[in-house]
Amino acid sequence: MQTLESYVAGRWQAGDGGERTLIDPTQDVPIASVSSEGVDFGAVRAHAVEQGGPALRGMTFLERGRMLKDLSAALHEHREELIELSVQNGGNTRGDAKFDIDGATGTLAAYAHFSKGLGERPFLPDGEGIQLGRTARFWGQHILVPRQGVAVHVNAFNFPGWGMFEKAACAWLAGVPVIEKPGTPTAHPAWRMAHIAVESGLLPEGAFQFVVGGLGDLFDRLEAQDCVAFTGSAATARIIRSHANLIAKGVRINVEADSLNAAVLAPDVDAGSETYGLFLANIVLDMTQKTGQKCTAVRRILVPAERVDDVSRDLVAELGRIAVGDPRDKTKRMGPITDGRQARDVREGIEALSAVGQLACGGTDAPAGAPAGGHFIAPTLVVATDGDADVIHEREVFGPVSTVLPYDGEAQSAVDLVCRGGGGLVTSVYSNDPDWTETYVLGVAPWHGRVWVASDRSAEQSLPPGMVLPGMIHGGPGRAGGGEELGAERGLALYMQRVALQGFKGFVDGRFGAQKDEA
Numbered sequence: 354m355q356t357l358e359s360y361v362a363g364r365w366q367a368g369d370g371g372e373r374t375l376i377d378p379t380q381d382v383p384i385a386s387v388s389s390e391g392v393d394f395g396a397v398r399a400h401a402v403e404q405g406g407p408a409l410r411g412m413t414f415l416e417r418g419r420m421l422k423d424l425s426a427a428l429h430e431h432r433e434e435l436i437e438l439s440v441q442n443g444g445n446t447r448g449d450a451k452f453d454i455d456g457a458t459g460t461l462a463a464y465a466h467f468s469k470g471l472g473e474r475p476f477l478p479d480g481e482g483i484q485l486g487r488t489a490r491f492w493g494q495h496i497l498v499p500r501q502g503v504a505v506h507v508n509a510f511n512f513p514g515w516g517m518f519e520k521a522a523c524a525w526l527a528g529v530p531v532i533e534k535p536g537t538p539t540a541h542p543a544w545r546m547a548h549i550a551v552e553s554g555l556l557p558e559g560a561f562q563f564v565v566g567g568l569g570d571l572f573d574r575l576e577a578q579d580c581v582a583f584t585g586s587a588a589t590a591r592i593i594r595s596h597a598n599l600i601a602k603g604v605r606i607n608v609e610a611d612s613l614n615a616a617v618l619a620p621d622v623d624a625g626s627e628t629y630g631l632f633l634a635n636i637v638l639d640m641t642q643k644t645g646q647k648c649t650a651v652r653r654i655l656v657p658a659e660r661v662d663d664v665s666r667d668l669v670a671e672l673g674r675i676a677v678g679d680p681r682d683k684t685k686r687m688g689p690i691t692d693g694r695q696a697r698d699v700r701e702g703i704e705a706l707s708a709v710g711q712l713a714c715g716g717t718d719a720p721a722g723a724p725a726g727g728h729f730i731a732p733t734l735v736v737a738t739d740g741d742a743d744v745i746h747e748r749e750v751f752g753p754v755s756t757v758l759p760y761d762g763e764a765q766s767a768v769d770l771v772c773r774g775g776g777g778l779v780t781s782v783y784s785n786d787p788d789w790t791e792t793y794v795l796g797v798a799p800w801h802g803r804v805w806v807a808s809d810r811s812a813e814q815s816l817p818p819g820m821v822l823p824g825m826i827h828g829g830p831g832r833a834g835g836g837e838e839l840g841a842e843r844g845l846a847l848y849m850q851r852v853a854l855q856g857f858k859g860f861v862d863g864r865f866g867a868q869k870d871e872a
């Protein structure tokens with residue numbers, strides 16, 4: 354069994370006891386162990402702040418952008434090897450593995466591209482300057498400067514590649530060093546990517562450290578210029594948010610957490626339309642891609658009450674085409690759940706949802722023909738008999754599971770039900786009626802980070818709602834954590850200090866104004 358080490362303070366270091374075991378979930382076979390026991394987290398933070406930060410801040414945005422581009426290329430060279438590791442450790446099909454790895458390299462490349470608009474100065478002007486005094490002599494300008502601490506990135510198990518590098522891309526472009534911690538169950542591909550990043554020699558020393566296992570006393574050591582970006586469950590987010598030292602020092606915390614994403618079929622969409630075809634295809638993709646272990650996957654499907662039977666029948670037929678089994682087998686389109694703990698949690702969730710509805714397909718039994726010992730669960734559709742039941746709107750079942758809910762066809766009724774989720778990452782709506790859709794969009798917008806709209810006009814070109822894009826923000830209010838990532842230049846804000854600069858216009862505008870970039 355392989356031992357995975359952390360890359361800390363300029364060297365690879367194996368843990369000293371307290372190992373956790375990683376498995377291949379297809380047959381529940383151990384493949385590697387991790388531990389961070391013995392890591393000196395005081396030295397880890399100091400290494401980032403004393404070496405990584407100054408080195409990154411000594412580079413221009415363009416230079417940091419070139420670094421991201423080259424790192425993207427270096428990782429891409431190892432694509433096949435990384436896909437194999439994701440298949441083994443994550444139970445990913447080849448397509449699922451590509452989604453994560455190409456997401457990582459694609460986001461690095463996108464941020465390299467965004468760097469081109471940021472200029473050569475060591476700060477970013479934020480918006481236009483404004484006159485503050487009686488005349489234009491006294492002037493104001495907001496600017497953003499890199500913070501001088503370290504960014505601690507705590508990642509979820511479901512996207513070991515994309516999760517790590519989408520965060521790192523934003524921090525590095527802003528000029529801030531990172532300490533990356535992958536979710537332990539799928540740390541193997543993350544560890545390999547960390548090796549590639551270090552061996553590439555592209556990153557200045559201290560800009561990148563990587564910790565497998567726990568973070569020890571790192572949070573006790575963080576200071577006011579540091580930040581934590583967390584992706585994972587709401588329960589872990591609560592623990593991190595209430596950490597005494599993080600509160601005392603005012604450490605910035607960004608949270609990306611659970612979400613009960615909803616897809617809504619409007620009454621105007623008839624069963625023969627392109628939009629209806631897209632509705633079915635996107636729901637099946639969301640439920641089965643990465644075995645439903647995707648923060649943006651659809652968990653609730655709202656359908657006009659009189660069409661629930663027909664739509665459920667169509668979804669069951671489509672889900673029935675998804676062959677579940679060993680992800681190495683190219684005929685299989687869905688692999689196992691990542692480990693036994695997650696699979697147990699999904700089965701409990703299916704039982705809880707079934708108590709307020711009827712199983713249309715799937716369930717808690719292992720699917721026929723799946724490898725023995727593996728953590729397999731079939732695509733599971735529940736049709737709610739009580740669409741009002743709290744469990745449907747509150748419990749994220751992190752697997753290939755979704756619930757169909759009836760509603761009366763009114764846009765406002767859909768809004769009311771969807772917002773019962775308490776805040777989400779994304780909601781998708783399928784309609785060719787602009788008035789209906791506008792009411793829905795404005796009703797759900799305060800509760801969501803992203804609203805995705807399908808109609809016959811855009812069906813052919815639309816990217817799926819479950820796909821997070823680097824040029825647009827990712828995050829959501831309330832249950833979804835209240836955080837915000839990506840969104841091109843917006844993604845840098847977590848790592849930078851916004852400063853309101855006020856003084857003589859000749860100085861403020863001349864040295865810091867936006868027009869300097871256009872010159």
Ligand code: NAP
Pocket residue numbers: 507508509510511512534535536537538566567568584585586587588589590592593608609610611612647648749751778828833834
């Ligand atoms: P999790 O159990 O909350 O773990 C997330 C990360 O937190 C892991 O790296 C975990 O480390 C670490 N962690 C656990 N306890 C901690 C503590 N006390 N202090 C510091 N770190 C701690 O979540 P998960 O099971 O990995 O991921 C699934 C969840 O993530 C789902 O709820 C999903 O919705 C959410 N998610 C959200 C997004 C988003 O963008 N909003 C994206 C992906 C996933 P170990 O693995 O070592 O325990």
